[in-house]
Amino acid sequence: MLELDAIGTGYGKAQVLRDFSLSVNAGEILCLFGRNGAGKTTAMKAIMGLLPLWSGDVRIDGEAVGALPAHQVPLRGIGYIPQGRRLFTELTVAQNLEIGLRARNSGPEVLDEVLDLFPRLRERYRQRAETLSGGEQQMLATARALCLRPKALLLDEPTEGLQPSMIEAIRQVILRMRDQGVAVLLVEQRVDAVLSVADRVAFIENGRNGEILSAEALRADHTLVDRYVGI
């Protein structure tokens, strides 16, 4: 579904990703795991076309999207939940969601579905995004991406700074998306959170591929994780 084929990219002249490859299947949760600064967020920006590819290509359903203008990438069905939420702060909950709906002409039934997943947003519907609590903001960032009816979902540290019940809510949504056949690429720092949802785990080290393992293997042998996180 979503494929990164030996991509290289970076900022200015500084290369961050080198020959980085990944592939996420429909109905699968792939966790991207690595230290701070390893290039996880950079990989997501590269998928979204927000950073130009220096080499390699990104494919969605077999279609190369690396050369498309950035705004056309999400139209292929990619929902992005960025690190730090990045909501349209001065706009209301409703307007943030409208922008998500507009991207791929989703109908009102999509909005209803999404609001059923996050009933809190319905109560805060006319409130400005910047006035929401941190947890509510994360819900909104997630809901905004789901409004696109994504075929692939990119989540960059969605549980950062959230309390356990909120983390559980996000986890349930991720699992539900997977069961609906969405390809999920999840960046997550907390090992237990990763192991409880992931189907496979891909390690990234200094912008290069590390091992790719099944979550089962990792659950069986924790030393593998420790080697990459290096606690």
Next chain:
Amino acid sequence: MELGPYLLLATLEGAVTAAVLALTASGLALVFGVMRVVNVAHGEFFMLGAVIAWWVASHIGGAPVWGFTAALVLAPLIVGAIAAAADMTVLKRLDYDPERTIVATIGLLYILQQATLMTYGPDARPVEPPFNQRLALPWIEWTETGLGLYWPWGLSTTSYKLAVIGAAVVVLLGIWALMTRTRIGLLMRATQLDRDMALAFGIPVERVYALVFGLGAALAALAAVLIVPIQQAHYLMGHDPLLLSFIVVIIGGLGSLPGTILAAIFIGLTDGIISVFFSPTLAKILATLLVALVLVFRPQGLFGTRAA
């Protein structure tokens, strides 16, 4: 004339300045707010609006109202199209880099100005107002029988000047409605708030930018069409509107539309009043001084809420 009527006259003149300035400066504020581009060529779009208004009006015969109405529609459209083209051919290629766009718009300023000099020439030319009744204004005075009205000599305005103020109010309300009530306004605000996220949600940011740059220039052109029956079109007429617009945008809080409009009213009125009682130059000096003070003590602008 006594002080009272004199002050009323100055206030009315100031209100016309304020109306035109509010339109021009909103264009500049819109471009800076959404695109973070400091458009030094903004005054030339104003000038082009006036020159095109003269050109259109002089090619359309019949009553002045026809030529003026045609200019009111055509000048902003033509200027907006020129600006959008400049955005797509120049600014886009510079990746909207803040410093390089300043240099590029300075270049654009001279190109537009010199091209106008070569084609339109150095003369100042008038456009006839569509209507222009003189309206005498009353003032109050004490008489033996109590409070009475009288019509001091020289205290008057014209129906056209009042119409300019009315038109500016209508257009500004329209811009406000566009930004807050329409789909395209929503996309503009989303682009302003977070360009990368706008892209990540499929908003064609480049097209939004071209539209905003065109709209900003069209507002300046519209302001110029409104003022040209009072002021005459000239190829150097863009300087003052540019200076005053910058003053207003800085005082108003860099890109905030309501702040810009409040600042335009404030600067326009004081400019009118000081110009009538003292001199136009003093008015400009004081306004520039005010900007310096604002930049030192309140960089977010008098009406701005946060640092830009």
